Amino acid sequence: MGYRDELEICFRIICCFFAATHLLDGATVLTGARIIDGTGRRPLENGAVVIEANRIVNIGPADTVGRPPGAEIIDLNGKTIIPGLISAHTHLGLCKGIIGPSPENYTRQNVQQQLQQYERYGVLTVMSLGVNKDVLYAWRDEQREGKLDGADIFTADRGLGVQRGAPPFPLFEDQVYRPASVEEAQADVRESATRHPDMIKIWIDDLFGKAPKMTPEIFSAVIEQAHAIVNEAHKNKLRVAAHIFELSDAKALVKAGIDIIAHSVRDKPVDTEFIDSMKTNRVAYIPTLDLDESQYVYAEQPAWMQEPFFTKAVDPALLERWRSPLYAKEMQANPNTAKNKAAAITGQHNVKVLFDAGVTIAFGTDSGALPTRIQGFAEHRELQLLVQAGLSPTAAIVCATKNSAEAIGATDRGTLESGKQADLVVLNGNPLEDIRNTTRIYMIYHHGKRVSEP
Ligand SMILES: [Zn+2]
Numbered sequence: 001m002g003y004r005d006e007l008e009i010c011f012r013i014i015c016c017f018f019a020a021t022h023l024l025d026g027a028t029v030l031t032g033a034r035i036i037d038g039t040g041r042r043p044l045e046n047g048a049v050v051i052e053a054n055r056i057v058n059i060g061p062a063d064t065v066g067r068p069p070g071a072e073i074i075d076l077n078g079k080t081i082i083p084g085l086i087s088a089h090t091h092l093g094l095c096k097g098i099i100g101p102s103p104e105n106y107t108r109q110n111v112q113q114q115l116q117q118y119e120r121y122g123v124l125t126v127m128s129l130g131v132n133k134d135v136l137y138a139w140r141d142e143q144r145e146g147k148l149d150g151a152d153i154f155t156a157d158r159g160l161g162v163q164r165g166a167p168p169f170p171l172f173e174d175q176v177y178r179p180a181s182v183e184e185a186q187a188d189v190r191e192s193a194t195r196h197p198d199m200i201k202i203w204i205d206d207l208f209g210k211a212p213k214m215t216p217e218i219f220s221a222v223i224e225q226a227h228a229i230v231n232e233a234h235k236n237k238l239r240v241a242a243h244i245f246e247l248s249d250a251k252a253l254v255k256a257g258i259d260i261i262a263h264s265v266r267d268k269p270v271d272t273e274f275i276d277s278m279k280t281n282r283v284a285y286i287p288t289l290d291l292d293e294s295q296y297v298y299a300e301q302p303a304w305m306q307e308p309f310f311t312k313a314v315d316p317a318l319l320e321r322w323r324s325p326l327y328a329k330e331m332q333a334n335p336n337t338a339k340n341k342a343a344a345i346t347g348q349h350n351v352k353v354l355f356d357a358g359v360t361i362a363f364g365t366d367s368g369a370l371p372t373r374i375q376g377f378a379e380h381r382e383l384q385l386l387v388q389a390g391l392s393p394t395a396a397i398v399c400a401t402k403n404s405a406e407a408i409g410a411t412d413r414g415t416l417e418s419g420k421q422a423d424l425v426v427l428n429g430n431p432l433e434d435i436r437n438t439t440r441i442y443m444i445y446h447h448g449k450r451v452s453e454p
Pocket residue numbers: 089090091129366369
């Protein structure tokens with residue numbers, strides 16, 4: 001081979017390299033699909049979305065949206081596009097397959113696999129709402145540098161619970177604060193804030209009367225201290241989300257200035273006093289309906305437990321356990337089963353009443369907190385439970401996208417609009433006709449790049 005031939009080959013390699021990088025950075029046009037943009041507007045039929053790098057740069061009717069020269073055109077005729085789902089109440093690194101919450105599970109590999117599973121299921125942003133080790137911030141930084149894939153991490157740091165009480169994980173000394181006084185609680189919030197969390201988490205629950213509950217003095221001090229701190233990432237006060245079960249606690253928290261109620265009120269129906277205070281104080285409400293259902297439903301063997309969308313998300317050992325007659329017997333004998341079923345019914349009733357009254361409903365599942373709360377799958381089941389509760393499919397999708405984004409301060413995403421992060425899920429069916437169609441995933445784009453499906 002002569003010198004010229006070698007030069008020619010070099011030249012061609014360089015050309016190929018530039019052509020390839022051009023393609024990588026070039027625009028993508030998704031065209032011909034029905035677009036549900038997450039704002040609650042009517043769907044756009046035969047729409048187009050133009051993606052450049054990790055942003056949506058144009059969206060509208062397919063015949064009016066311009067196609068940038070050299071763009072990759074993807075025909076999605078017959079498909080439906082929704083925004084990537086945002087789960088504002090999840091947990092990372094607590095469980096591993098059939099193994100329940102343990103500090104040993106908080107490893108980079110386990111957390112990455114969980115983030116990847118969320119992403120495969122179209123849940124592209126997750127708020128890890130407490131019980132986090134400090135190393136999560138390093139992984140969040142890696143993610144922002146493009147070195148760790150999967151759903152985008154938002155974090156509520158460790159959170160504040162109660163000694164010998166909630167959260168009921170006794171081993172997690174470096175994953176949760178358990179302040180004994182107002183002063184300790186204030187110091188814990190200030191220490192958390194130095195790590196720049198997206199939120200602060202507190203637990204107010206006596207665990208069916210079996211444990212001490214955080215006192216109003218302490219939770220009021222936490223909220224006041226957090227609100228006195230400017231959250232640099234969000235250019236706003238540091239917000240506080242509360243785990244609750246009972247209406248009386250939820251009311252006291254709203255009075256104390258809480259920003260987010262992170263579970264359903266499910267001991268009794270909500271009343272006018274609570275509804276009015278939620279609206280006046282603009283508190284967001286995350287129902288986590290899947291949490292209650294997951295405490296008993298697998299023993300009932302619903303048809304969806306046979307579907308690959310479910311089985312692919314679940315550890316085989318867990319599937320085997322849930323399918324065994326022994327598990328059904330255990331559930332029947334468990335005194336909490338009846339309480340959990342009653343809680344599920346009350347939770348569904350309350351979310352409909354609050355939604356109808358105009359309270360902001362955000363979206364989360366508590367997936368990852370126990371092996372029964374299946375990351376990625378739980379979010380689709382939650383959409384179905386919201387619709388079963390009486391919300392329209394459009395409204396349920398708004399909760400899981402726009403409202404969740406606002407609740408966790410991720411307002412650069414959550415709707416399909418020009419300038420937003422290009423996080424979207426392409427479906428084979430129309431979820432407005434049947435919300436179960438969110439499980440029929442065709443393609444997923446996260447940060448403008450195609451990622452794999454379940
Ligand atoms: Zn939780």
